[in-house]
Amino acid sequence: MILELDCGNSFIKWRVISNPEARVVAGGVVGSDEELLQVLSSSPGVELSRCRLVSVRSDEETQQLTGKLQRAFSIDSVCAESAQEMAGVRNGYDEFQRLGLDRWLAVLGAYHLSGRACLVLDLGTAVTSDFVTAEGSHLGGFICPGMPLMRNQLRTHTRRIRYGDDAAERALQKMMPGRSTVEAVERGCLLMLQGFVQTQVEQAEEWLGGAYELYLTGGDAFMVKDAFPQAKVLPDLVFVGLAIACPLS
Numbered sequence: 001m002i003l004e005l006d007c008g009n010s011f012i013k014w015r016v017i018s019n020p021e022a023r024v025v026a027g028g029v030v031g032s033d034e035e036l037l038q039v040l041s042s043s044p045g046v047e048l049s050r051c052r053l054v055s056v057r058s059d060e061e062t063q064q065l066t067g068k069l070q071r072a073f074s075i076d077s078v079c080a081e082s083a084q085e086m087a088g089v090r091n092g093y094d095e096f097q098r099l100g101l102d103r104w105l106a107v108l109g110a111y112h113l114s115g116r117a118c119l120v121l122d123l124g125t126a127v128t129s130d131f132v133t134a135e136g137s138h139l140g141g142f143i144c145p146g147m148p149l150m151r152n153q154l155r156t157h158t159r160r161i162r163y164g165d166d167a168a169e170r171a172l173q174k175m176m177p178g179r180s181t182v183e184a185v186e187r188g189c190l191l192m193l194q195g196f197v198q199t200q201v202e203q204a205e206e207w208l209g210g211a212y213e214l215y216l217t218g219g220d221a222f223m224v225k226d227a228f229p230q231a232k233v234l235p236d237l238v239f240v241g242l243a244i245a246c247p248l249s
C-alpha cells in the first residue's frame with residue numbers, strides 16, 4: 001500500500017491507496033507528524049510499502065517527517081518536485097520553482113481531469129487561484145489570506161475581538177448582518193472569501209474566455225461551494241496531481 005501526503009501550512013492530508021489498483025483504503029486530516037504516525041499505526045489492515053508526498057513546508061520539516069516515517073514503518077518517501085512542463089501543462093511562473101508545489105499539482109490534476117481550460121481554487125491557510133488555458137498554458141494566479149489567517153489576524157491585532165471555535169461554527173449557520181462580534185467577524189470573513197472566488201470567476205471569463213471548468217479544493221472549499229453550483233468540488237485534487245508527478249514505476 002502507498003501512503004500519500006499533502007503537507008500544507010496548517011494540516012497534513014493523508015491517504016493510503018492499494019497498489020496497483022489505486023483504491024483508497026484509508027485517509028484523513030491531522031495536525032502534526034506525531035498525530036500522523038499514531039493514526040497510521042492504529043489503522044487496522046494498513047501495510048505501507050512506500051510514500052509519495054507534496055509539501056509546502058521547509059525542507060527541514062519535510063525531511064524530519066520522512067525520517068520519522070522511515071523509522072516507524074521502514075518506508076522510503078518520494079517528494080513531488082517543480083517542473084517547467086509536465087503532463088501537457090506549461091508552468092507560467094517566471095521562475096517555475098517558486099510556484100507552490102500544492103498549486104502545481106492541483107493544476108496538473110485539474111487539467112488531466114478536464115482536458116480543457118480551468119480555474120483552480122485552493123482554499124486553505126492561504127487561498128490560491130490558478131488559470132490554465134485549453135492548450136495547457138498556466139497563466140499564473142493570485143494568492144490571498146484564507147479563512148484561518150483572516151480570523152486570526154483580527155483576533156491578534158485587535159483588543160476586543162475574542163471568541164471560541166464553537167461560537168464561530170454557530171455564527172456561520174446564518175448570513176444576516178452580525179449582531180455579535182463572532183457573527184460579524186465570521187460572516188464578514190466568509191463574504192471576503194466568497195467575494196474573492198467571485199472575482200476569480202469574473203477574471204476567468206476574461207482570461208479563459210468563458211468555456212472553462214471551475215475546481216474547488218482545500219479544507220474550506222465547502223464554505224463557498226453553494227454559491228458556485230457550476231464548480232467541481234474535489235478535496236483530493238492535489239492527490240490526482242501527485243499521482244501524475246510521482247508515478248509508481
Ligand SMILES: Nc1ncnc2c1ncn2[C@@H]1O[C@H](COP(=O)(O)OP(=O)(O)O)[C@@H](O)[C@H]1O
Pocket residue numbers: 007008009010011012029123124125126147148217218219220
Ligand atoms: N476535517 C478537517 N480537518 C482540519 N481542517 C479542516 C477540516 N475540514 C475543514 N477544515 C478547515 O480547513 C482549513 C485548512 O485547509 P487546508 O486545505 O487543510 O489548509 P493547508 O493546506 O493550508 O494546511 C482550516 O480553516 C480548517 O478549519
Ligand SMILES: CC(C)(COP(=O)(O)O)[C@@H](O)C(=O)NCCC(=O)O
Pocket residue numbers: 008009010056098099100101102103122123124125126127128143146
Ligand atoms: C501559497 C501557499 C502558501 C498556499 O499554501 P497552503 O494554504 O495550501 O498551506 C503555498 O502554495 C506556497 O507556499 N506557495 C509558494 C509561493 C507561490 O506559490 O508563489
Ligand SMILES: [K+]
Pocket residue numbers: 122123124125126127128218
Ligand atoms: K491553499
